Amino acid sequence: MAPSAIEQPDTQTIRAKKPLIKPWTRPSKTSEDLDWADLPKIDLSRFDEPGGKQALAHDLLDALTRVGFWVVVNSGIDDERVLRQFSFGDAFFREPLEEKRRFPCNFAEGEYFGYRENSRWVGDTGVKENVEMKLGEVPYAGYVLITRWGGNKQLNIPKAIPAYDSVGKHRIVAEHYGEIAQFHRELWDKVIRKLFVLMAIILELPEDFLADAHDYDRESDDHLRYMIYNVRTQEEWDRAQAYSKGGHTDFGSLTLLFSQHVAGLQIRTPEGQWKYVKPVDGGITCNAADTLTFLTNGFIKSTVHRVVTPPKDQIDIARLGLLYFVRPGSSTPMKTVPSPLLDRLGLIPEEDKDPNKPTVSGTDYVRARVRDVHYKTVLDKREGTSFEFKGLKVANYYD
Numbered sequence: 001m002a003p004s005a006i007e008q009p010d011t012q013t014i015r016a017k018k019p020l021i022k023p024w025t026r027p028s029k030t031s032e033d034l035d036w037a038d039l040p041k042i043d044l045s046r047f048d049e050p051g052g053k054q055a056l057a058h059d060l061l062d063a064l065t066r067v068g069f070w071v072v073v074n075s076g077i078d079d080e081r082v083l084r085q086f087s088f089g090d091a092f093f094r095e096p097l098e099e100k101r102r103f104p105c106n107f108a109e110g111e112y113f114g115y116r117e118n119s120r121w122v123g124d125t126g127v128k129e130n131v132e133m134k135l136g137e138v139p140y141a142g143y144v145l146i147t148r149w150g151g152n153k154q155l156n157i158p159k160a161i162p163a164y165d166s167v168g169k170h171r172i173v174a175e176h177y178g179e180i181a182q183f184h185r186e187l188w189d190k191v192i193r194k195l196f197v198l199m200a201i202i203l204e205l206p207e208d209f210l211a212d213a214h215d216y217d218r219e220s221d222d223h224l225r226y227m228i229y230n231v232r233t234q235e236e237w238d239r240a241q242a243y244s245k246g247g248h249t250d251f252g253s254l255t256l257l258f259s260q261h262v263a264g265l266q267i268r269t270p271e272g273q274w275k276y277v278k279p280v281d282g283g284i285t286c287n288a289a290d291t292l293t294f295l296t297n298g299f300i301k302s303t304v305h306r307v308v309t310p311p312k313d314q315i316d317i318a319r320l321g322l323l324y325f326v327r328p329g330s331s332t333p334m335k336t337v338p339s340p341l342l343d344r345l346g347l348i349p350e351e352d353k354d355p356n357k358p359t360v361s362g363t364d365y366v367r368a369r370v371r372d373v374h375y376k377t378v379l380d381k382r383e384g385t386s387f388e389f390k391g392l393k394v395a396n397y398y399d
């Protein structure tokens with residue numbers, strides 16, 4: 001038999017088992033002159049230089065306490081590996097709906113792993129969500145299906161540690177799990193751990209204090225996220241945003257956003273203006289989130305941000321995102337850390353110095369928050385409201 005005749009069935013069998021991962025590439029950047037935020041860059045190639053950590057901690061201070069956003073450059077993570085993750089995300093969102101729906105997020109328990117369609121009914125905005133979102137939905141008198149935060153869909157993948165072995169894996173994830181797990185861990189080692197060391201230096205804590213509190217090997221609801229904002233018309237965007245522009249803070253400790261080129265993410269600056277986040281080649285945009293604010297009693301700023309209509313030259317492009325969300329875990333008490341700096345600033349409440357004070361764990365807080373925001377089928381307007389769990393309080397809504 002000719003070798004090609006032997007090869008052919010093999011290739012076919014492999015294809016039948018493994019969906020092909022088509023390489024995804026970034027679309028062109030916008031040519032519009034948007035009002036970009038001026039974000040500090042943290043060059044992690046300096047981390048291991050003599051005095052490098054101290055210099056970087058100095059660079060990070062303003063970002064952490066005033067702006068809340070910064071861009072990590074020279075992380076040492078190869079862009080080809082980043083693009084592979086985007087390609088997995090792209091392939092996942094092209095999967096049949098039944099496959100995507102195999103493992104939905106369990107919001108009833110405040111868990112965020114799996115597929116999130118985020119289908120909800122809101123008042124009379126008149127915006128129709130993507131066809132895919134309407135499948136299987138029952139019409140609801142007077143309401144229209146819409147999603148929060150610009151209509152995105154997500155696949156959230158937990159840390160690759162034994163505690164999460166039982167979380168269901170979609171086939172794209174199962175078939176590329178080695179690569180995904182390695183990427184998770186690499187991101188932790190090369191970026192997240194280092195950022196926590198810099199923060200600990202700022203707070204005059206032992207260098208590993210915050211890294212240990214968010215240790216990769218311990219249980220916490222961290223997740224790698226593939227996310228897509230499907231294309232909507234200008235009119236649909238306008239109507240959705242007339243209802244809510246989606247200003248929010250993130251729930252956990254840190255959020256990392258890998259560079260993608262469709263503009264739309266805006267942050268609210270300390271001066272109260274909305275400015276766009278500019279993609280930085282090879283960079284990772286990072287922001288501090290609510291639980292870091294709790295752990296530092298307001299010293300670290302969880303910045304308000306939102307995703308708005310892409311510029312005209314990108315409105316027809318689906319906005320594929322790759323993000324990582326760092327959460328505090330079950331062994332991290334949500335109380336002010338014993339930082340000499342915070343103590344001098346008068347930011348450690350007396351009761352937080354009491355080792356016997358009953359505390360909420362990071363996981364319990366985050367799950368309560370996720371449940372409150374996501375475990376509902378009808379989205380309520382939340383202006384002026386806040387969420388509170390055992391003394392930990394955050395605003396629900398920003399305009």
Ligand SMILES: O=C(O)CCC(=O)C(=O)O
Nearest residue numbers: 250257265305306307321
């Ligand atoms: O897509 C983005 O650029 C940011 C999304 C975001 O803010 C979020 O998912 O919390």
Ligand SMILES: [Fe+2]
Nearest residue numbers: 248249250305
């Ligand atoms: Fe966010």
